Amino acid sequence: MEPTGRRANVDGSMSRSVRLRRWQKEALDLLEQHGEPDFLAVATPGAGKTTFALAAVIRHLAAHPRHQVVVVAPTSHLKTQWARAAAALGIHLEPAWSSIGGDLPGDMHGIAVTYQQVAANPDALRRHSGRFMVVLDELHHAGDERAWGTAVRSAFEAAPQRLSLSGTPFRSDTHAIPFVRYVADEAVPDFDYGYEAALVDRRVVRPVYFPAIGGFMEWTAPDGTTNAASFDDALDVTRSSQRLRTALSLDSEWLPTVLTQANERLMELRREQPDAGGLVVATDQDHARGIAELLRARHRVTAMVVTSDDPLASSRIAAFADGNVPWLVAVRMVSEGVDIPRLRLGVFATTTTTELFFRQVVGRFVRHTGGLARQERAWLFIPDDSRLRHYAATIAEQRRHSLRRDWEKGERPELDEDPTALDDVPGEQEQMSLFQVLSAEVTNTGSGLSVFDDDADLENADDDEDTSVPVELPPPPPPGRSRSLIATDGRPLSEVKQELRTINADLARRLARFAGTTHKEVNIRLNQAAGIRRIADATADQLQQRVVEAEKWLASL
Numbered sequence: 001m002e003p004t005g006r007r008a009n010v011d012g013s014m015s016r017s018v019r020l021r022r023w024q025k026e027a028l029d030l031l032e033q034h035g036e037p038d039f040l041a042v043a044t045p046g047a048g049k050t051t052f053a054l055a056a057v058i059r060h061l062a063a064h065p066r067h068q069v070v071v072v073a074p075t076s077h078l079k080t081q082w083a084r085a086a087a088a089l090g091i092h093l094e095p096a097w098s099s100i101g102g103d104l105p106g107d108m109h110g111i112a113v114t115y116q117q118v119a120a121n122p123d124a125l126r127r128h129s130g131r132f133m134v135v136l137d138e139l140h141h142a143g144d145e146r147a148w149g150t151a152v153r154s155a156f157e158a159a160p161q162r163l164s165l166s167g168t169p170f171r172s173d174t175h176a177i178p179f180v181r182y183v184a185d186e187a188v189p190d191f192d193y194g195y196e197a198a199l200v201d202r203r204v205v206r207p208v209y210f211p212a213i214g215g216f217m218e219w220t221a222p223d224g225t226t227n228a229a230s231f232d233d234a235l236d237v238t239r240s241s242q243r244l245r246t247a248l249s250l251d252s253e254w255l256p257t258v259l260t261q262a263n264e265r266l267m268e269l270r271r272e273q274p275d276a277g278g279l280v281v282a283t284d285q286d287h288a289r290g291i292a293e294l295l296r297a298r299h300r301v302t303a304m305v306v307t308s309d310d311p312l313a314s315s316r317i318a319a320f321a322d323g324n325v326p327w328l329v330a331v332r333m334v335s336e337g338v339d340i341p342r343l344r345l346g347v348f349a350t351t352t353t354t355e356l357f358f359r360q361v362v363g364r365f366v367r368h369t370g371g372l373a374r375q376e377r378a379w380l381f382i383p384d385d386s387r388l389r390h391y392a393a394t395i396a397e398q399r400r401h402s403l404r405r406d407w408e409k410g411e412r413p414e415l416d417e418d419p420t421a422l423d424d425v426p427g428e429q430e431q432m433s434l435f436q437v438l439s440a441e442v443t444n445t446g447s448g449l450s451v452f453d454d455d456a457d458l459e460n461a462d463d464d465e466d467t468s469v470p471v472e473l474p475p476p477p478p479p480g481r482s483r484s485l486i487a488t489d490g491r492p493l494s495e496v497k498q499e500l501r502t503i504n505a506d507l508a509r510r511l512a513r514f515a516g517t518t519h520k521e522v523n524i525r526l527n528q529a530a531g532i533r534r535i536a537d538a539t540a541d542q543l544q545q546r547v548v549e550a551e552k553w554l555a556s557l
Helices: 022-034 047-063 076-087 114-120 122-126 140-142 146-156 195-201 237-247 253-271 284-298 313-322 355-362 386-393 429-434 495-516 519-531 541-556
Strands: 004-006 016-018 038-043 070-071 112-114 131-137 161-166 191-193 208-210 215-220 226-230 277-281 304-306 325-331 344-349 378-383 435-441 468-472
Touching: 004 541, 016 022, 016 047, 016 140, 022 038, 022 195, 022 468, 047 070, 047 131, 047 161, 047 468, 070 076, 070 114, 070 208, 070 378, 076 112, 076 313, 112 114, 112 378, 114 122, 114 131, 114 146, 122 146, 146 468, 191 468, 215 237, 226 237, 226 519, 237 253, 237 435, 237 519, 253 277, 253 378, 253 435, 253 519, 284 304, 284 325, 304 313, 344 355, 378 386, 495 519, 495 541, 519 541
Parallel strands: 038 161, 038 191, 070 112, 070 131, 131 161, 208 378, 277 325, 277 344, 304 325, 344 378
Antiparallel strands: 004 016, 016 468, 215 226, 215 435
16 A cells, blocks of 8 residues: 555545555445445455555544444464554554553553453453444454453454454354354355456466476385385375375485475576575475584575574564575464565475465465566465465465365365365374384476466566555544654554563663662552653553653752
């Protein structure tokens, strides 16, 4: 969303003319006409769901200046990502909000929380929800556990507006997703914008190509049998999983060979786009670290590793997104929602083979950054496993969440034909110590599947055509109950407040040391001087006032 100009309203405030993609404008207009509390917008990853939602938030807050917004996201990293995107448009969200005390920040437009936070204390949000606009990002996560869906419904059922977003609107179970309309047991969106439509519109998403790498693998199964098969051989679900695990092992040559091919392609891309990045999706933490070491040892390239047990994972992802490191190796941390536009190439090196996860990974590579269509291609190297090959060939097709399965009618498919089947075979895990990789080698370089029927469409596209449309947006009201006087310099107010809290903490330690009193007594005096009960509830102005009072006290010693 790019501002194109300003004009004065009757009350003297300034509206903004911005340019939105056509689908964003259509969805925004449909939302305005909808008239119901719930609106589900389904749009392919990379299409700009966040921009659409924030435009809707601005309109809602301008019409209801006493309301606040709550964004619910799947992960802590995405809370921060939402806060930064919102701040760029003058909307300030607090991603560090805690339900302890239950109060909302007085100088912010709202908060960003995770589904897990909502489930932990839905009542803390429920008592304010009558004046909330709620944005539910990747809403299908609300069905991750039955308790989560119940908590989300309890927390927000009184909200006057609930805007639900999803890029992969289906689940691998029959848990109902709250606030979603079902017709004949199928989830029905109020607006739908798929990957195929986005490709047709140009300059919205990248075309993704899927080099499917064949191989011949040999392994000893947990039952003691020796097996040998290529990806072309038909195997049952257990042997298929073992074959894939063998290919992805660092003890054989299949994965190192694929990484060599992928690194060579990435280096070619970096000659035309110096910051082009690659992502390897690994099976587990040890696997991720081994892949990073292999890239360093064999190709002398740097790979940043991000694992779920790393407390700095979110900041590492942000550093990679803003930096120039060639490779990122992750397990599940970058599977959904994470915005890293410079990613141009990936390697699918995980044994997680559900369709939902595969689509989420593909979504990391489709974000268009404004270049020519033929220069914005992306590649995801995949094992030539029949399931992955099928997902790649049908990536442009939309899936919908269903509350009923075909097998409930007595038509249950075979497990290895079920796209939502579990990746791990029940009862196998305790025997995996007996599993042994013997060998794995690449047998072809991949067919390069593409969702484009004809690559000539890319070469002949009118790359200079601007298909965005101008939209008038009102100015957002002052955040919270009062306008902060603190200069943010375009940064999220939440980050400025965190800096002020850090400064306050340092001043309190110095005062306790030099004044010869306790830390608690220092905080009580400074809080009283600033008119606050707790640091966590303080506005930016109150935090600044507390700094002033602390500095005066220090100067008097």
